[in-house]
Amino acid sequence: MNTLKLLYKNQWSMFINRYFRTRNKGIVNILIACGILGLLSLGVYFLNTKVVGRFGDFPSEQGYAVATVMYSVVFLLIFAFQFFASLLGLINNFYQSPDMGFLVSKPLNSGIILIYKLLNHTCNTIIKEAIFFVPVVIALSISVQANAVFYILMPLIYFMIATTAASIGVSLGILFLTKFSIKSYRYFVNTGNFLLTALVWVFIFFGVKAPSFIPLEDIFKWLFNTAYLYLIFPFISGGELLGKIALGASPKELVMPTLFLVGVTALIVIATYCIAKKYFYKGWMNSTPVEKVKTTNKKVTNKKTPERNLTPILCMVKYEWIRACKNFDIMVGSLVFYALYSLLVYFTIKIGSRNPLLFSALAMAGGIFLVTTGTSVPFESSEITKNPLTAKYQHSLIKFMPVSSQEVILSRIIMIFIPSIVILTIGLTISSIFLQLTLIEWIVIILIQIFITTGYFYMSQSVEMIYFQKYFESNKFIGGLISFLIIPAYLLLTIGLYVIYSIELRFLSNLQRFLNLPLIIVIAVSTVIVQITYISNIGKRAWDKMEF
Amino acid sequence: MKLDAFHKMMCYNYGKIKKLILKLTVKTSKQDKGYIQGGNNLLKVSHLKKQYGKVEAVKGIDFEVKPGEILGFLGPNGAGKTTTIKICSGLLLPTEGQVNLCGYDIVTNPTEAKKHLGYVPDDPFLYDKLTGRQFLNFVGEMYGVDPKLRIERIDYLLDRLDLQEKSNELIGGYSRGMKRKIALMAGIIHQPKILLLDEPTLGLDAVSAKNAKDIVKEMAYKENTAVLLTTHVMEIAEQICDRIAVIAGGRLVAVGTLEELQKKAQKGTTLEEVFVNITSESDPVQG
Numbered sequence: 001m002n003t004l005k006l007l008y009k010n011q012w013s014m015f016i017n018r019y020f021r022t023r024n025k026g027i028v029n030i031l032i033a034c035g036i037l038g039l040l041s042l043g044v045y046f047l048n049t050k051v052v053g054r055f056g057d058f059p060s061e062q063g064y065a066v067a068t069v070m071y072s073v074v075f076l077l078i079f080a081f082q083f084f085a086s087l088l089g090l091i092n093n094f095y096q097s098p099d100m101g102f103l104v105s106k107p108l109n110s111g112i113i114l115i116y117k118l119l120n121h122t123c124n125t126i127i128k129e130a131i132f133f134v135p136v137v138i139a140l141s142i143s144v145q146a147n148a149v150f151y152i153l154m155p156l157i158y159f160m161i162a163t164t165a166a167s168i169g170v171s172l173g174i175l176f177l178t179k180f181s182i183k184s185y186r187y188f189v190n191t192g193n194f195l196l197t198a199l200v201w202v203f204i205f206f207g208v209k210a211p212s213f214i215p216l217e218d219i220f221k222w223l224f225n226t227a228y229l230y231l232i233f234p235f236i237s238g239g240e241l242l243g244k245i246a247l248g249a250s251p252k253e254l255v256m257p258t259l260f261l262v263g264v265t266a267l268i269v270i271a272t273y274c275i276a277k278k279y280f281y282k283g284w285m286n287s288t289p290v291e292k293v294k295t296t297n298k299k300v301t302n303k304k305t306p307e308r309n310l311t312p313i314l315c316m317v318k319y320e321w322i323r324a325c326k327n328f329d330i331m332v333g334s335l336v337f338y339a340l341y342s343l344l345v346y347f348t349i350k351i352g353s354r355n356p357l358l359f360s361a362l363a364m365a366g367g368i369f370l371v372t373t374g375t376s377v378p379f380e381s382s383e384i385t386k387n388p389l390t391a392k393y394q395h396s397l398i399k400f401m402p403v404s405s406q407e408v409i410l411s412r413i414i415m416i417f418i419p420s421i422v423i424l425t426i427g428l429t430i431s432s433i434f435l436q437l438t439l440i441e442w443i444v445i446i447l448i449q450i451f452i453t454t455g456y457f458y459m460s461q462s463v464e465m466i467y468f469q470k471y472f473e474s475n476k477f478i479g480g481l482i483s484f485l486i487i488p489a490y491l492l493l494t495i496g497l498y499v500i501y502s503i504e505l506r507f508l509s510n511l512q513r514f515l516n517l518p519l520i521i522v523i524a525v526s527t528v529i530v531q532i533t534y535i536s537n538i539g540k541r542a543w544d545k546m547e548f
Numbered sequence: 549m550k551l552d553a554f555h556k557m558m559c560y561n562y563g564k565i566k567k568l569i570l571k572l573t574v575k576t577s578k579q580d581k582g583y584i585q586g587g588n589n590l591l592k593v594s595h596l597k598k599q600y601g602k603v604e605a606v607k608g609i610d611f612e613v614k615p616g617e618i619l620g621f622l623g624p625n626g627a628g629k630t631t632t633i634k635i636c637s638g639l640l641l642p643t644e645g646q647v648n649l650c651g652y653d654i655v656t657n658p659t660e661a662k663k664h665l666g667y668v669p670d671d672p673f674l675y676d677k678l679t680g681r682q683f684l685n686f687v688g689e690m691y692g693v694d695p696k697l698r699i700e701r702i703d704y705l706l707d708r709l710d711l712q713e714k715s716n717e718l719i720g721g722y723s724r725g726m727k728r729k730i731a732l733m734a735g736i737i738h739q740p741k742i743l744l745l746d747e748p749t750l751g752l753d754a755v756s757a758k759n760a761k762d763i764v765k766e767m768a769y770k771e772n773t774a775v776l777l778t779t780h781v782m783e784i785a786e787q788i789c790d791r792i793a794v795i796a797g798g799r800l801v802a803v804g805t806l807e808e809l810q811k812k813a814q815k816g817t818t819l820e821e822v823f824v825n826i827t828s829e830s831d832p833v834q835g
Contacts, residue, residue: 326677402662
C-alpha cells in the first residue's frame with residue numbers, strides 16, 4: 001500500500017510540474033480548464049434543452065422509465081467505447097509504457113506494479129471518453145430532476161461501469177498477447193475496431209437488419225424474462241439503479257440492481273487482476289525486442305541495382321510511400337476517414353439531385369478535408385501514438401540532409417496530394433454519374449477540385465511547419481486553435497461562399513445579397529493563389545527556422 | 549613478466565605507428581587530390597552563441613577541425629556539447645556566431661553546407677517502417693551517392709557492423725544497439741568530408757563499438773574526413789582523438805592534444821584526471 005501511495009505521490013508531483021510549474025503556466029492551464037468546463041456546460045445546456053428536455057413532458061413515471069432506458073443506452077455506449085479504448089490503449093499504457101522497464105527493475109512487488117498500471121490505464125481511458133459522455137449523463141440527470149443522492153451515486157456508478165469495460169478489455173488483451181505478438185494484436189484490434197464501426201454505421205444509415213440465423217429477438221426475450229438475468233450487464237443494472245433512484249424508489253427496490261452492479265464489477269476486476277498477474281509479465285517479456293545472436297552468415301543483398309538516382313523530391317516521395325504502405329499500426333485511422341468520405345458521397349448521391357452542383361460543392365469541401373486527412377495519417381510515424389512530440393521530431397532526419405525548404409515542402413505536398421486526388425476524383429466522378437452531370441460539368445468540377453486541393457495542400461503543409469515553431473511549443477492551445485480554424489476558413493473562402501450563394505435558406509438571404517458569382521470566383525481564386533505564393537513562402541521560412 | 553611487458557609495449561606502439569602511417573598516407577593523397585576547400589579547416593566554428601530563452605547554453609566558442617583530424621568534444625552534462633553539434637548540423641540556429649562547413653555557412657547556405665556533412669545524433673530518428681537496407685538506400689540517394697557505389701558501401705558497412713542478416717527487416721523491430729548502428733551507417737554512407745558524431749558508441753556492444761571506432765578512424769585517416777565527436781567515455785577520446793576540446797558551462801575551457809591538456813592541468817596523467825581538473829577549474833580559454 002505504501003508503494004502504491006509513493007507511486008501516486010510521484011504521479012501527483014509530475015502532474016503539478018506539468019501544469020503548474022510556474023505561475024503563468026498555472027494561470028494559462030486553469031483558464032484552459034475553465035474554457036473546457038464552459039464548453040462542457042454549454043454541451044449540457046444544449047442537450048438538456050434540445051435533446052433530453054422532452055422527458056419532462058411525459059407523465060412522471062413514463063418519463064423516468066424513458067430516462068432509465070436512456071441511461072442504459074448511454075451506459076451501453078460508454079461500456080462499448082471504454083472496452084475498445086481499453087483494447088486500443090493496452091499496448092501503450094501497459095506493454096510499451098515508458099516507465100514499465102523502470103518499475104520492473106526496482107525492488108517493487110510485481111502485483112503492486114500491476115495494480116498501479118491497471119488503475120492508471122482505467123483512469124486514462126475513462127478520462128479520455130468522459131469528455132464525450134459526462135455532458136450526456138448530466139443532461140439526462142437534470143431532465144429527471146434528480147435529488148442529491150442521485151448526483152452522489154452517479155459518478156460512482158459511471159466509474160464502475162467504465163472500470164468493468166476497461167477490465168474486460170485488459171483481460172482479453174493480455175490473454176491474446178500470451179499467444180500472439182504485439183504486431184498481430186495491433187492488426188487484430190484495429191481491424192476489429194474498424195469493421196465494428198463500419199457495421200454500426202451500416203446499421204444506422206442503411207437500416208440493415210441482423211441475419212436471420214442470429215436469433216436476436218429470442219435472446220432478448222430470454223434475457224429479460226429470466227428473473228434478474230439481464231442485470232448481469234453492468235450498463236443495464238447501472239441504468240436501472242439510476243432510474244430507480246431518480247424515481248425515488250424504496251431502498252428494497254434498489255437491492256437487486258446494486259447487488260448485481262457491485263458484484264459483477266468486483267468479480268470482473270478480481271478476475272482481471274488474477275489474469276494479469278498470471279499472464280502479463282509473460283507477455284511483456286515476449287514483447288521486449290531482444291537482439292538475437294547471429295547464427296548464420298547468410299548475406300542479404302539487393303535484388304537489383306538502380307541505374308540512376310532520383311531527385312531529392314522524388315526520393316523522399318518514394319521512400320515516404322514505402323513507409324506509409326507498411327504503416328499498418330495507424331492505417332485504421334485512414335480507413336475511418338475514407339469510410340466517412342464514402343458516406344458523404346453516398347448522401348450526396350441520395351439527396352443531391354435537387355441541386356447537383358451545390359451538393360457536389362459540399363461533397364468537394366467535405367471530401368478535401370476527409371480524404372487529405374485520411375491520406376496523411378499513414379505518413380505519420382506510428383511512434384506518435386506513444387509520443388506526440390514525434391510529429392515534429394520525425395522531420396529532424398530530413399533537416400540535416402542537403403535539401404532546401406522548397407524541396408521539403410514540395411515533396412510533402414506531392415506524397416499526399418497524388419493519392420488524395422485519385423480518391424477525390426473517384427468520389428466526385430461516382431457522384432457526378434449518379435447526379436447526371438454533363439461531361440463539361442464533370443470536367444469543370446474535377447479541375448476546380450484539383451485547383452482547390454492544391455491550395456489546401458500548400459496551406460496545410462505550411463501551417464504544419466509554422467505550428468512546429470518554438471513559439472507554439474509553449475503555446476500549444478493557440479497553435480491548435482489556429483490549425484483548427486484555418487481549414488474551415490480556407491474551405492469557406494474557396495467553396496463555402498458558393499454554397500452560401502446557391503443554398504436556399506432564409507437566414508442566409510441577407511448575406512446572399514452581397515454575393516455574386518464573379519466576386520465568389522475572384523475570392524476563391526485569390527485564396528488559392530495566396531496559399532501557393534505567400535503562405536507557402538512562410539512555410540519555407542518556417543522550415544528554415546525549425547529547430548530540433 | 550619481461551616478455552609480457554615487451555608484448556604490451558609492442559601493442560601500444562603498433563597502434564601509434566599504424567595511426568602515423570595512415571596519417572602520412574592520407575597527407576600525400578590529400579595533396580594529390582586537392583581535397584581542401586576554403587582554407588585548411590573543413591569545420592570552422594567562430595564566436596558561437598546559443599540562447600534558450602534566458603539561458604545561455606553556448607557562450608561564444610571558437611574551434612576548427614582540419615581534414616583528417618578527429619576532435620573530441622568533452623564536457624560535463626549540460627555543458628553545451630550537443631547544442632554545439634546540433635548547430636553545426638543545422639538542427640539548431642545559432643543566436644550569434646558562425647559555423648562554416650567546407651567554406652559554406654550553415655545558416656546562409658545550408659543546402660550546400662549539408663552536402664559535405666554526415667551527422668549521427670545521440671537519439672536518432674529512423675523510419676521504423678523501412679528496412680535497414682531501404683533506409684540506407686534512402687539516405688544514400690538523398691546525398692546523391694552513385695547507385696553502384698551505394699550498394700557496395702551499404703554491403704560493406706552492414707558487414708562491418710554485423711547487421712547484414714537483419715538488413716531486410718523493418719527498423720521498428722530492431723534493438724536499440726541495432727538502431728544506433730543503422731544511424732552510424734546512415735551518417736557515413738555518403739563518405740562526408742565532415743562527420744559529426746554525438747556519443748557514437750552509446751548502446752553498442754564491445755565488438756560493434758570497436759568496429760565503429762575503427763570506421764571513424766578510417767574515415768579520418770583514409771578518407772581525410774574532419775571528425776567532431778562528443779563522448780563521455782574517456783577511453784574513446786584517448787584512443788581515437790587527435791585533439792580534445794573541453795567545454796564547461798557553455799565555454800571552451802581547453803583545446804589541445806592529450807599532452808597539451810596534461811601540461812595545462814599540471815596534475816593528472818590520465819585523460820579522466822585531466823578532465824576533472826580542467827572542468828573543476830573552468831578557466832575559459834578560447835581555442
